[in-house]
Amino acid sequence: xxxxxxxxxxxxxxxxxxxxxxxxxxxxxxxxxxxxxxxxxxxxxxxxxxxxxxxxxxxxxxxxxxxxxxxxxxxxxxxxxxxxxxxxxxxxxxxxxxxxxxxxxxxxxxxxxxxxxxxxxxxxxxxxxxxxxxxxxxxxxxxxxxxxxxxxxxxxxxxxxxxxxxxxxxxxxxxxxxxxxxxxxxxxxxxxxxxxxxxxxxxxxxxxxxxxxxxxxxxxxxxxxxxxxxxxxxxxxxxxxxxxxxxxxxxxxxxxxxxxxxxxxxxxxxxxxxxxxxxxxxxxxxxxxxxxxxxxxxxxxxxxxxxxxxxxxxxxxxxxxxxxxxxxxxxxxxxxxxxxxxxxxxxxxxxxxxxxxxxxxxxxxxxxxxxxxxxxxxxxxxxxxxxxxxxxxxxxxxxxxxx
Numbered sequence: 249x250x251x252x253x254x255x256x257x258x259x260x261x262x263x264x265x266x267x268x269x270x271x272x273x274x275x276x277x278x279x280x281x282x283x284x285x286x287x288x289x290x291x292x293x294x295x296x297x298x299x300x301x302x303x304x305x306x307x308x309x310x311x312x313x314x315x316x317x318x319x320x321x322x323x324x325x326x327x328x329x330x331x332x333x334x335x336x337x338x339x340x341x342x343x344x345x346x347x348x349x350x351x352x353x354x355x356x357x358x359x360x361x362x363x364x365x366x367x368x369x370x371x372x373x374x375x376x377x378x379x380x381x382x383x384x385x386x387x388x389x390x391x392x393x394x395x396x397x398x399x400x401x402x403x404x405x406x407x408x409x410x411x412x413x414x415x416x417x418x419x420x421x422x423x424x425x426x427x428x429x430x431x432x433x434x435x436x437x438x439x440x441x442x443x444x445x446x447x448x449x450x451x452x453x454x455x456x457x458x459x460x461x462x463x464x465x466x467x468x469x470x471x472x473x474x475x476x477x478x479x480x481x482x483x484x485x486x487x488x489x490x491x492x493x494x495x496x497x498x499x500x501x502x503x504x505x506x507x508x509x510x511x512x513x514x515x516x517x518x519x520x521x522x523x524x525x526x527x528x529x530x531x532x533x534x535x536x537x538x539x540x541x542x543x544x545x546x547x548x549x550x551x552x553x554x555x556x557x558x559x560x561x562x563x564x565x566x567x568x569x570x571x572x573x574x575x576x577x578x579x580x581x582x583x584x585x586x587x588x589x590x591x592x593x594x595x596x597x598x599x600x601x602x603x604x605x606x607x608x609x610x611x612x613x614x615x616x617x618x619x620x621x622x623x624x625x626x627x628x629x630x631x632x633x634x635x636x637x638x639x640x641x642x643x644x645x646x647x648x649x650x651x
Contacts, residue, residue, distance in 0.1 A: 253573055253574075254573065255285070255573075256275055256279040256280065256281055257281060257282060257285050257286040257289055258289070258573055258574050259271075259275050259279075260272060260275045260276060260281065260286065260299075260303075261286070261289065261290055261293070261295065261299055261497065261574065262497075262539075262540060262541060263275060264298075264299040264302045264303060265295060265298070265299065265497065265501050265540060266540055266541070266542060267302070269306060272302070272303070272306060273306050273307070273308070276303070276306060276308055277308060277309065277310050281316075283316055283317065287317075289574055289575060292496070292575060293496045293497035293498055293574055293575070294367040294496055294497075294498040295367065295497055295498050295501060296323070296367070297323060297324055297327035297328075297365040297367060298363070298365045298366065298367070298501075300317060300320050300323060300324055301324050301365050303316075303317070303320075304320060304321070304324070324365065327364070327365050327367065328364040328365060330368075331364045331365070331366070331368065332364070333424075333426070333427060334357070334358075334368055334371060334427060335358070335466075337371060337422050337424070337427045337429065338354065338358070338371055338466065338467075338468070339467060340390075340422070341371065341373065341387075341429060342467055342468050344386055344387065344390050345375075345383065345386065348382065348386055350375065350379050350382060350383055350386070351375070351376070351379075351469065352373040352374060352375045352468065352469070353373065353374040353456070353457065353460055353468075353469050353470060353471055354371070354372070354373055354463075354466060354468050354469070354470050355372045355373065355374050355432070355435070355470075355471060355476075355479065356372045356479070356480075356483075357370075357371060357372060358466055358470075359463075359466075359470040359471065359476060360476060360480065360502050360505070360506060361502060361505050362465065362466075366498075367498065369428065370419075370427065370428035370429065370430055371427065371428070371429045371430065372430045372432060373429070373430070373431055373432065374432045374433075374434075374435070374453075374456070374457075375431060375432070375433060376433075376457075377433040377434070380409075380412075380418070380431075380433055381409070383431055384408065384418065384431075387420055387429070387431075390423065391423035392420040392421065392422060392423060392429065393420060393421045394408060394418065394419070394420055395419050395420060395421050395428070396408065396419060397417060397419050400415075401612075401623060401624065402624060412433075414437060414438060415437060416432055416433045416434040416435070416436065416437055416438070417430055417431070417432050417437070418430070418431040418432075418433075419431075434450050434453050435449065435450065435453060435456065435479060435482075436449070436450060436482070436486075438450055443589075443590070443594060443606070444486055444528075444589070444593050444594065445524075445593055445594060446482070446524075447524075448522075448523055448524030449482070449523040449524060449525060452522060452523060455475075455519070455522060455523070456471060456475055456479075459471055459472040459474065459475040459519065460472060460475070472515075473506060473509050473510065473511055473512075474511055474512055474515045474516040474519055475519060476506055477503065477506045477507070477511055477516060477529075477548075478516065478519050478520055478523065478525055478529060480499065480502055480503050480506060480532070481503065481520075481525065481528050481529040481531075481532035481533065482525060482528045482529075482532070483499060483532075484499040484500070484503065484531075484532035484535060484536070485527075485528040485529075485531040485532040485535065485567070486528065489531075489535075489567065489570075490535065490567065490568075490570035490571040490572075490577045490578075490582075491567050491570050491577070491581075491582055491585040491586070491589070492582075493570075493577040493582060495535070495539075495571065495577070497539055497540075497574055499532075499536075500535065500536040500539035500540050501540070503532060503533065503536045503545065504536055504540055504542065504544060504545065507544055507545060507548060508544075511548065513547075513548060513551070516529075516548065517551050517552065517555075520552065520555075521555065526552050526555040526556055526560070527556060527560040527563070527564060527592070527593055529548075529549070529552055530549050530552040530553060530556060530564055531564045531567050531568065533545040533546070533548050533549035533552075534546070534549055534564070534568055535567075535568065535571060537549075538568065538571050539571070539574075557592075559591065559592045560592050560593065562588075562592070563585070563588055563589060563592040563593065566581055566584055566585050566588065567581075567585055569581040570582050570585060609632060612628060615628055615631045615632070616628065618631075619631045
């Protein structure tokens, strides 16, 4: 499965992520590169320190990497320093919770890849729901500051336990500052944010705990390779997907690295069927193949195709057609996906109708992010009057650029 990238910058990033030094050297030496575009693209896809380090190891003859990126080595050192700080904060959290016998799983981040140049935004841990009150009390006593999240109102941030009917994520800033710790009681929000039906996955989170092991290097427990791959696939085909124009190359890279660690294929398929993730895993693995121009994920995806309903298979095909390179997505197929998604993976009729209502009347937190009007201001409701005209302009602009 091959996607033909149009820009030299995209081709170089993909070659470096695949460790295809011959191709990367040829592109770097024999094509014209827009370094500003390369930096912006790699940074947006959260792989800049990684590809920069690999670029510095290429035997460039025409122009040394130091001349292409004068601040490159400092960026690499800074990225490694950030990861060291994250490791330190993880150890602190382990000590605080471990003293009181609260167990947790480290999910994503270092649990996926310990490379010191992997760009990581925060620390994500999964705890048992019954330990939440004790965990919050311990963290606040240790100087952690509860910050909530962007989808919460000020009132909800003041009363975090009042959001338990829909929220699974409790975000803190560490005492030293600059690092976010996200405490999860489940792997995804059940309803308010995620419109896809993930009940089977969320109702069986205990299986995620059973599929875990202790990592000596990290000093904490992490999910099994197969469970991690399943979780990455859900992220890649929902939260960070081409259908939402939020796909990033790091997700494809993470999935490929996880596959290279050695995955028990039968166990992975068993987990996907137990959690009802066949569509998400199939789509994410094919997206990884498209993004990185590699056939490796297709072996893992092949058995899943026979498990898909015709409706889910059609939706997956539409989703894959959304992909148009790094940072680009087909507007037409995104709109088609938005119309058809609820009927394939959207759950019951009430949830389907809610999905269509939110297309016309987005939630207040989205209006706040889009138009910069505070959600507790009466002016936020005016955005529902002029918002459709703004969206129509954006739609027309994207439609023309798509064509």
